[in-house]
Amino acid sequence: MSASSAMQEYLAEAYRLAYYQDDDPYISTSALAKVMHVSAPAVTRMVQRLKEDGYLEHEPYRGIYLTPRGEREALLCIRRHRLVECFLVDVMKFGWHEVHDEADTLGAMVSDEVVSRMEQMAGFPRRCPHGEPIPSVEGAMPRVKDLPLNEAHPGSDLVVSRVNTHDVHMLDYLGQLGLKPGTRFHLLSRAPFHGPLQLRIGDEVQMIGHELAGVLRVCGETEFALA
Numbered sequence: 001m002s003a004s005s006a007m008q009e010y011l012a013e014a015y016r017l018a019y020y021q022d023d024d025p026y027i028s029t030s031a032l033a034k035v036m037h038v039s040a041p042a043v044t045r046m047v048q049r050l051k052e053d054g055y056l057e058h059e060p061y062r063g064i065y066l067t068p069r070g071e072r073e074a075l076l077c078i079r080r081h082r083l084v085e086c087f088l089v090d091v092m093k094f095g096w097h098e099v100h101d102e103a104d105t106l107g108a109m110v111s112d113e114v115v116s117r118m119e120q121m122a123g124f125p126r127r128c129p130h131g132e133p134i135p136s137v138e139g140a141m142p143r144v145k146d147l148p149l150n151e152a153h154p155g156s157d158l159v160v161s162r163v164n165t166h167d168v169h170m171l172d173y174l175g176q177l178g179l180k181p182g183t184r185f186h187l188l189s190r191a192p193f194h195g196p197l198q199l200r201i202g203d204e205v206q207m208i209g210h211e212l213a214g215v216l217r218v219c220g221e222t223e224f225a226l227a
Contacts, residue, residue, distance in 0.1 A: 003055065005108040008077040010036065010046050011055055014066055015074035019141070026063035075135040080107045080115050082128035087118035089129040096129040096180065097171035126226050130171075131162030131181030131217070133226060142226045146219035149187075150197065150210050156187045158218040165215045177206055179216060182224065 003011065013035050017027045033043040047064055050056045055070030066074060084103040088094040094102070110118075116137075119125070126142065127133055133142040146161035160183045163174060174180065178201050188198040194210040208216075 003053070003073050007046070007050060007053075007055070008073060008108075009104075010043075010050065011066065011070050011074040012077040012081070014056065014064065015071060015078065018065070025065040026059070027065070028063045032064070072139050075139045075141055077107075078141075079135040079137070079139075080110070080112075082132060082134045083115050083119050083122065083125070084110065085128045085130070086122040086125045086134075090122045090125070091118075095172070096175060097168045099129065100166045127162075127181060129181070130166075131160065144217075144219075144226070145223045146217040148214045149208075149216040149218045150190070150194075150213035152187055152190075152218055154187050154189050157184070157220075158187055159184050159221050159224040160216055161219040161224055162217040163215060164217060170212070170215065174212075174216070177201075177208070178204075179206075179208075184221070 010032070014027055014032055017031055017035065018025050021027070029043045029047060030040065032047075033040050036043065047056065047058060050070065051058055051064075054067060055073060056064050056066050058064045081103050084107045085099045088099040088102060088106075089096050107115075125134060133144055135141045144161060149158075152158060160179055160181050162181060163171065163179075165171065179185075179199075183201065185199045185201040188200055188205070190197045196207050196209050197213050199206045199208060
């Protein structure tokens, strides 16, 4: 049977969790419950359902991992969500801080044909407005190479790669600072003991706190292109 929208959402979140774990495919049900904002029993029930339908496997003391079928379903869901976000921002001119929840709702309703037209109208983007890579229609996910800004070396020329938050106010503030994916800047200094960072963006110098800098992931210009 095909996966329901709720099953697809679980699979997509499971894939995202594993994606950030540096080649470790196993994730805990507690981590999945946290990102889904549901109880542990609710996750247990869904995991059992997904396992019975062949979308994931569970190993005691290690966690759950997606099967090839589950990974494929997850990637198609992620692709749909991120392309809808691009359409809302690039075509309909929503703010990047406004579209995550809207894309969840709209993505569950639009057909593959509509998503394909959205991709075309948005200019065939390779990243969503928050910098996350967009899987191909064949289900291939580009691998991103980046690191948190608060771990980067002062004196580096960098590009904002991704923003690891859906917090509306944080995204709005980062947008006001001009720190969106694709923005080029020079890291002037990083104060010790989790102190602030000083950046030069064009002709302007900005200060950003250590915690907020951890939300931003950065890379070199070549890596940003996802070649």
